[in-house]
Structures are given as structure tokens and as C-alpha cells.
Amino acid sequence: MSGLRGTSRRSPGRALLLLLLGALLTTSAGVAACRSKPAADFGAPAATASPVAPAPAPSTAGPVPIQHGRPAATAPDSPTRLAIPALKLTAAVDAVGIDEQTGDFAVPPSVDRVGWYKFGPGTSAAAGSIVIAGHVDSAEEGEGAFFRLGSLEAGDQVELTSTGGISRTFQVVARQRYRKTAIPLQKYFARDGDVRLTLITCGGPFDQRTRHYRDNVVVTATPMS
Amino acid sequence: MLVMSLRRTAAVGAVALIAFGTAGAFASSPAAAAKANAQVSVVHGIPGQPVDVYVNGKKTIPGFQPGKVAGPLSLPAGEYDIALTKPGDAIGDALLTVDDAKVPGGANISLVAHLSVDGKPVLTPFVNDTAKLAAGQARLVVRHTAAAPEVDVRAGGKPVFEGLSNPEQAKADIDAGTVSADVVLAGTSTRVLGPADLNLKEGTATIVYAVGSADDKTLDLVTQSISGLHSAPGGVPSGNGGQADRGPAPAWYGVGIAGVLLGLLGLSRLVAARR
CATH class of the missing domain: 1.10.287 (Helix Hairpins)
Known part of the structure; x- marks a missing residue:
């Protein structure tokens, strides 16, 4: 020394x-x-209908609507394929519902598939939020289809293809990150308001102990036609 | 699949007493209920007899056909006179009249024209449960409004609502999906109606009315649905790998600390050199 x-x-x-x-x-x-800091939120998720349900037209105006009292038998059109050119991503879409044990969205366990919420609006919906969720990653299978969802920017295109070969193109308008305890799910799973595509995955800090991410990343896109 | 928590409610039966006494119970708050209009649907369950429906002397639903559901009418809370006539008949020659029917604010009501157990036309009000459903669930309501004896309602061959008589209703919140339902005489397997495939949509109350007359062989089903009772899922768990955690890798913390230490060392040397 x-x-x-x-x-x-x-x-x-x-x-x-x-x-x-x-x-x-x-x-x-x-x-x-600094580089590892998550990208900032942008845009506002597409407008939803006012929280108060619109009052039906007063009974005095026009004829009373008549339904024919037969059981309904229509199924919404299920998306089968999701393509996001900006991420070089094409993923198969499964129609999924609710995990009976947890009451949560039943995201397909296979990380290269994404799940469409079958109880909500489908591909050609005229109103409401079409919801598709996918894994960011999994401990077993590594990176998921939505690994880079959080890097989508305004104007990026998302294409949804349906059972009948019908496709619809959407344009990203907003990206938000929420703590899972604070995400306004009622808004993202609304079945009224302007039609929009809502893509959801996990993000933010990862808790090694509980094996959970703290946040959800939500991308909102509106139809181009 | 059908995990039924069977709840049965007796309908307010008497024809003359068409007061919707319990309706307010389903409104969200008394203050809101007082201001909000009631939603009133009209169900036609009398076979073979189209009618004109008058509300407070005004023809509201002309040429209303059996098996159909009209409405909902949005009515301010109050008392209403309701009359059913043969199409084109004067209100004085009404088939059925109910005066001063109380409609509480904010309630959702189905007003059902149907046959009593002994085959006479009656009007029965039912209060619809429009409480929100858990995500993935559907509500099934069955109402016995037919001139027929006590029945059991079965789904997939298993009784789910037992011993239902006119004008009672039964209700259950179950997993959404299609069920094959039929109606049998209570305690037997003598089928009187169905089987019919019921598509129980998620977030929707499907109300099935048994209507018509067993003696006249006009038994049938009429369905009404109330949508918008859905809830969002509890959460969206979509990752358990941890690879997407963009926090700086632990190694970078080490680099940062080493840098600061080196800097301090250099600084102290510099100071020492200047002395």
C-alpha cells in the first residue's frame, strides 16, 4: 500500500x-x-358509454318493441388469429371464459396462444370491447406471444381474423400500465360504448416469491374501417 | 354442470291485487328508485287470442300476438289502469282489466297475460331480479303461467326446479351455456313440454314462461331475456416467468457500486497527491 x-x-x-x-x-x-424503465402510458382508452345506462325511449314515442319469445341461438363471431406486424407476431386465438377456481380470465396456458373473452363482443362487433389476453411469459415455456406488447406505439396495426375468414384491422390508440389491484376491468370488459380491441398482458416488477407480476399492460386499438 | 342453489319465490298471484309491493327491493337505492322509471315488459301467454293493450286508456300495444314479449316500457312510478281487448274492440268490452296497478320507480317488472290454473285469462306481475351476475354466469328463471298442474322443470333429464305450480317462479344463477330443458308433471317423468335447447347467455337473465292449457293441448314456452347483468373477470393473470421484468439486472447494481467506489478512491488519491 x-x-x-x-x-x-x-x-x-x-x-x-x-x-x-x-x-x-x-x-x-x-x-x-434508465433503459429498463417501462415505456410511459399514452393515449386514452376509447370512450365508453356513460356509466349510467341510457334510458330506453319513453313509451309514448313510437311503437313498443316486440320480441318473438323464442330462445336466442346466435353465437358471436370468434376471432381465430391475431396478427401484429410491428411485433412480427401471429398468434392463434382460443375462445376462453372464466377460470372456475379463481374467477379470473382463463388465459390459455400455452404461451404462444392468446385468449379471446368469449362472453364479450366478437370480431365484427358494433359496440363494446373485444378483449384478447395473452401471456407475457411463463416459467415453463419462456417468452409468450405478448412479450413485447408493451412496446406497441400509437398507429401500429393489429389484425383480427375470424372463423368465417372475415378480418378486421385495428389501430393502436392507447397503452396503459396499471397495478393489478387498480385496473378498471369493468371499463375494459364493457359491452357497450364505441367498438374497440383491448389487448391485455402482464408487466411491471416481478415478485420472485409469489411468481406474479405486479401490473397489467393494456393496449387499446380502434377499428380502421 | 348445473349446480343449482334453488330459490323459489311465490309470485304475487291475485289478479285484482296487482300491486307490485316487493318490487322496490331490487332497486339500488331508495332515492334513485324514487326518481328512475320502471321498466315494464308485457308477455302474452294466452294462446289463440291476439289483443290490444291499453295503458291508462291509451292503446299502447296494438295487435299483440300470443307468444310475444313487448317492451320494456319505461314508465314513471305511479298507478296504472291496464286493459286488454280483442283487436279493434272498444276498451269498454275489454277481456281483462286491472285498475290502479302500482308501479314503483326503478323496478324491472314483467306483466304476464296468461291462463290461471283453471283456464281463465289473468294478468300476473313478476318482479325481475336484475342483480349483477358473476363473470361466466347466467340466470335462469322459470315461471309457471299455464293452465296445468304442478310440474318439475328438468335440465339434461335431471329435475332442477321441483313442484312448481301456477303462478309460481323459481330461479338459479348457473354457468352460462346451452341446456336441454323439459317440463314434466311433478314427481313423474310424464313430459308435458319440451325438450327445448335453452341458450343461457352469460350476463343475461333468461326467463322461461310455461303458457297455454294442458286440457286444450296448447302448452308452449315463451322466453324473455334481460341482458347487461354481466361483471368483469376478477383479474387477468398472464405471466409467471419474470422475464419481462424490465428492472435493471442485479449485475448493473454491482457495476454502479464499483464505479462509485473507484471514483471515491481516485478522488482520495487525488486529494492526497495535492497535499
Whole structure:
């Protein structure tokens, strides 16, 4: 140590070098930390209908609507394929409902498939939120179809193809990140209001102990035609 | 599939007493209920007799056919005079009249023209349960409004509502999906109606009326549905790998700390050198 001190006394350049190296490392770490920060939210999810259900027309105006009292037998048109060119992603879409054990959205367990909420609006819906959720990743299978969902930008296109070969193209208008405890799911699963496509996955900090992400990432897209 | 928590409610039966006494119970709050209009649907369950429906002396539903459901009418809370005539007949020659029917604010009501157990035309009000359903669930309501004895309602061959008599109703919230339902004489397997496939849509109350007359062989089903009772799922769990956690890798923390230490060391050397 005494030798070293002696050397540094003679040449302050070596101390400067240490200082410079320290600054370089600190800066690199800082840049890495900044880069890893999640992208900021943008846009507003498409307008939903007012929380109060619109009152049906007063009975005095026009004829009273008549239904024919037979059981309904129509199924909404199920999307079967989702394509997002900006992410070079094409994924098969399964019609899914609710996990009976948890009451949660039953996201397909296979990470390369995504799930369409079959109780809500389908591909050619005229109103409401068409919801598709997919894994960001899984412990068993690695990166999921929606691994890069959070990097979509306004204007990116999303194409939905349905059973009958019908397809509909949507354009990203908003991206939001919420804590799972605070996400306004009623709004994202609304069946009224302007028609929109809602893509949901997980994101944010990961809790190694509970094996859960803290947040949900939600991308909203509106139809281009 | 059908896990039934069977709840049975006796309908307000008497024809003359068409007061919707319990209707307010389903309204969200008394204050809101007082202001909101009631939603009133009219169900025609009398075979072979089209009618004109008058509300407070005004022809509201002309040429109303059997088996159909009209409405909902949005009516301010109050008392209403209701009359059913043969199409084109004067209101004085009404087939059925009910005066001063009380309609409470905010309620959802089905007013059913049907046959009593002994085959006479009657009007029965039922209050519809429009409470929100859990995600994935559907509500099935069965109403016995036919000139027929006590019945059991079966789904997939298994009795789900037993010993239902005119004008009673039974209700259950179950998993959404299609069930094959039929109606048998209570305690027997003598089928009087069906089987019919019922598509119980998620977030929707499907109300099935047994109508007509067993003696006249005019028994039939009429269905009414009330949508918009859905709830969102509890959550969207969609990742358990942790790879998408964009927090800086632990190694970068080490690099940062090393950098700061090196910097401090360099600084102290520099200071020492200047002394």
C-alpha cells in the first residue's frame, strides 16, 4: 500500500484514471437503469358509454318493441388469429371464459396462444370491447406471444381474423400500465360504448416469491374501417 | 354442470291485487328508485287470442300476438289502469282489466297475460331480479303461467326446479351455456313440454314462461331475456416467468457500486497527491 501511495503522489494521472473509470461505470449503470424503465402510458382508452345506462325511449314515442319469445341461438363471431406486424407476431386465438377456481380470465396456458373473452363482443362487433389476453411469459415455456406488447406505439396495426375468414384491422390508440389491484376491468370488459380491441398482458416488477407480476399492460386499438 | 342453489319465490298471484309491493327491493337505492322509471315488459301467454293493450286508456300495444314479449316500457312510478281487448274492440268490452296497478320507480317488472290454473285469462306481475351476475354466469328463471298442474322443470333429464305450480317462479344463477330443458308433471317423468335447447347467455337473465292449457293441448314456452347483468373477470393473470421484468439486472447494481467506489478512491488519491 505504501508503495502505491508513493506512486500516486508522484503521478496524479493514475488517480485521475481511477476517477474516470469510476464515473464511466456509474454512468453505464445509470444508463442501464434508465433503459429498463417501462415505456410511459399514452393515449386514452376509447370512450365508453356513460356509466349510467341510457334510458330506453319513453313509451309514448313510437311503437313498443316486440320480441318473438323464442330462445336466442346466435353465437358471436370468434376471432381465430391475431396478427401484429410491428411485433412480427401471429398468434392463434382460443375462445376462453372464466377460470372456475379463481374467477379470473382463463388465459390459455400455452404461451404462444392468446385468449379471446368469449362472453364479450366478437370480431365484427358494433359496440363494446373485444378483449384478447395473452401471456407475457411463463416459467415453463419462456417468452409468450405478448412479450413485447408493451412496446406497441400509437398507429401500429393489429389484425383480427375470424372463423368465417372475415378480418378486421385495428389501430393502436392507447397503452396503459396499471397495478393489478387498480385496473378498471369493468371499463375494459364493457359491452357497450364505441367498438374497440383491448389487448391485455402482464408487466411491471416481478415478485420472485409469489411468481406474479405486479401490473397489467393494456393496449387499446380502434377499428380502421 | 348445473349446480343449482334453488330459490323459489311465490309470485304475487291475485289478479285484482296487482300491486307490485316487493318490487322496490331490487332497486339500488331508495332515492334513485324514487326518481328512475320502471321498466315494464308485457308477455302474452294466452294462446289463440291476439289483443290490444291499453295503458291508462291509451292503446299502447296494438295487435299483440300470443307468444310475444313487448317492451320494456319505461314508465314513471305511479298507478296504472291496464286493459286488454280483442283487436279493434272498444276498451269498454275489454277481456281483462286491472285498475290502479302500482308501479314503483326503478323496478324491472314483467306483466304476464296468461291462463290461471283453471283456464281463465289473468294478468300476473313478476318482479325481475336484475342483480349483477358473476363473470361466466347466467340466470335462469322459470315461471309457471299455464293452465296445468304442478310440474318439475328438468335440465339434461335431471329435475332442477321441483313442484312448481301456477303462478309460481323459481330461479338459479348457473354457468352460462346451452341446456336441454323439459317440463314434466311433478314427481313423474310424464313430459308435458319440451325438450327445448335453452341458450343461457352469460350476463343475461333468461326467463322461461310455461303458457297455454294442458286440457286444450296448447302448452308452449315463451322466453324473455334481460341482458347487461354481466361483471368483469376478477383479474387477468398472464405471466409467471419474470422475464419481462424490465428492472435493471442485479449485475448493473454491482457495476454502479464499483464505479462509485473507484471514483471515491481516485478522488482520495487525488486529494492526497495535492497535499
